[in-house]
Amino acid sequence: MTTLTKPVEDAAPAASGAFLSVRDLYVRFSTEDGIVKAVDGLSFDLERGKTLGIVGESGSGKSVTNLTVLGLHNPRTTEVAGEIVLDGQELTGASNRTLEKLRGDKMAMIFQDSLTALSPYYTVGRQIAEPYVKHRGVSKREGRARAIEMLEKVGIPQPKLRVDDYPHQFSGGMRQRAMIAMALVCNPDLLIADEPTTALDVTVQAQILDLLKDLQQEFGSAIILITHDLGVVSNIADDLLVMYAGKAVERGSVRQLINEPQHPYTWGLLGSMPRLMSDVTEQLTPIPGAPPSLLAPPPGCSFHTRCGFTDLVGGGRCSAERPVLPEGRGSACHLTDEQKRSVFIETIQPRLG
Amino acid sequence: MLRFLVRRTLGAVVILLFISAFTFFLFFAIPHDPALLSCGKNCTPDNLKIIHHNLGLDHPVPVQYYNFMVRIFTGYHYSAGNCPAPCFGYSFANSELVWPTLMDRLPTTLSLAAGGMAVFLLIGLATGMLAAWKRGTMVDKVFSSASLVLSSMQIYFIGPLALALLVYNNQILDQPKYVPITDNPVAWFNGLLLPWCVLSIIFTANYTRMARSTMIEQLQEEHVRTAVAKGMSGRYVFFRYAWRGSLIPIVTILGIDLGSLLGGAMITEWTFQLAGLGRLALDSVLHADLPMLMGVMLFSATMIVLFNIIVDAAYAFIDPRVRLS
Secondary structure (H helix, E strand, O other): OOOOOOOOOOOOOHHHOOOEEEEEEEEEEEEOOEEEEEEEEEEEEEOOOOEEEEEOOOOOOHHHHHHHHHOOOOOOOEEEEEEEEEOOEEOOOOOHHHHHHHEOOOEEEEOOOHHHHOOOOOOHHHHHHHHHHHHHOOOHHHHHHHHHHHHHHOOOOOHHHHOOOOHHHOOHHHHHHHHHHHHHOOOOOEEEEEOOOOOOOHHHHHHHHHHHHHHHHHHOOEEEEEEOOHHHHHHHOOEEEEEEOOEEEEEEEHHHHHHOOOOHHHHHHHHOOOOOOOOOOOOOOOOOOOOOOOOOOOOOOOOOOOOOOHHHHOOOHHHHOOOOOOOOOEEOOOOOHHHHHHHHHHHHHHHHO | OHHHHHHHHHHHHHHHHHHHHHHHHHHHHOOOOHHHHHOOOOOOHHHHHHHHHHHOOOOOHHHHHHHHHHHHHHOEEEOOEEEOOOOOOEOOOOOOEHHHHHHHHHHHHHHHHHHHHHHHHHHHHHHHHHHHHOOOOHHHHHHHHHHHHHHOOOHHHHHHHHHHHHHHHOOOOOOOOOOOOOOOHHHHHHHHHHHHHHHHHHHHHHHHHHHHHHHHHHHOOHHHHHHHHOOOOHHHHHHHHHHHHHHHHHHHHHHHHHHHHHOOOHHHHHHOOOOOHHHHHHHHHHOOOHHHHHHHHHHHHHHHHHHHHHHHHHHHHHOHHHHHO
8 A cells, every 4th residue: 555644744754665755845837927836735655566646637736746756847947845755865956967867767757648759750669778778878789679678568569670660650559658668668666657548549548557557567666647537547546646726635545535535626526527337318517617727826725616515614714724635545625524425425426326 | 752853853844934934024024125235336226126136036025935945955056156055045245155154153152152051050050059058048148139130230231341341451351252162272261251251140140040949949849858758868858859850940941041042142242242143143134134144043043943852852861750651
């Protein structure tokens, strides 16, 4: 089990044993319109060999968080505060040279759109071999042999021929496989997959997820899977973190989140997800409204503008007081545990079928 | 590739035919009789008629155009002498054969274009890339504003100014002149140094700005970010990933610039009194010298069309997506 512990107040040292530990992470962009609070006090832990799913709508800060882990944010316009500790090494203040050595070797990333994320000018094989040649200091020939090996591992037929192809000669699913091969070429301990299946057909999606699972078993990497699709993440993740407007609003194991979700936003996500077993005539329930502007997030609970349960809390607490995400399993919501349980069982669950 | 070249060459022929017809017929739309030029002081209607006949101007214009075009390929025996193919006829102004005159002027233009290109490519791309690398810093701001100022300059302004300052008043540089490189390479270089620099000032500024903007654009591409994410160094990403993508727009503009430079750098040649194709074009217009004008026009147009084809073929080497589809 991944330990998803420690509330905001208790910023524990990284020596707690977690492989990746993010503490009180704040990421702010300065834009022409003002300062965007993209990530606002986020904390989570991840252990080796485990998979953490981060779920949320577009603009909830999931991608930004993970780009910041790799140090891929633009240092001129971005302000980062807090701690990111990978295997005992502090990353937030690390030099570019240090990060360069870690990227692609110890931590790697799979991007969403494999067509734009692979360079059109170089062969797939060369792009896969590059990090291996650099980090392992091997010759180009060995790099190429490794690229062929990796292509075979991710299930590309005839890897010896396809290694010299350019990305545009691959199909979408094959390109995504090639990108996974590129990310895993140095056996990274941490793999961040940013919506790795969003751009793919449903059938290919399942294959890619299976592939990630198999490769995790082989290499023992820790995986962060970013997605807006609870269906994708519930298949593969051990733990889930639900993000809204730059903050974590609920965390727990996959089973806990699917079976007894506590936060009204998580209910909304579950309600807007189509289910195979449900009646065809049954309507999906979208979450009303749009995510708030991160330039000026609403006061109190940032979800209160779209939440249908603020009356149950009463006293205007939702718009005044920011709810705290408790230690471990829990949600950042002013409803009492009893209310959360009863509302879910009485109103939400019947709708989910 | 072969099919591509054949197709483009056929297209080029059509374009050149169109340009030649356009130039030819437009020339006769000018209310000006080229025969008056060689008629002299005691011009009588009879004399004029003879000259008209000698120059072939007594035929209808379409027939003249047809004859002109056919003679380019077949050559022609004039009463004054033989004109082998490619025959553009004799100059109305000085009775020289057009094609040998063109070939005589070409080395000057060629030298001017090649040297100018070396200067503006080297300096323009280097400063542009440096500005992109140091984006937002003082270096970037200095280069960017300098290129903006320089690109709003005009050759006919900086040219004489540079001549006055560097040649006539202070004798730092030689008087610009063309000496064939085969005769004396040092004199060739010294004679053209000032024209090269002046010619390339505006080009340099353009290339600085373009290299900067395309590099910055490329650096924001997702595949460039992927390269960073897999641990490649900033320099490697800059020169291998971003630079590769910047090549296409740069090669495109370079092809157009080079094509038009080889057709003659009119203002530069005029400013520095260099006898190149640009000067020739200017003089032939001023003298209503139709055969010479047609010769220069067709030569320049051929250069531009040719470099367009070269650029398109170069895309295939730069971008594998073009190569295979």
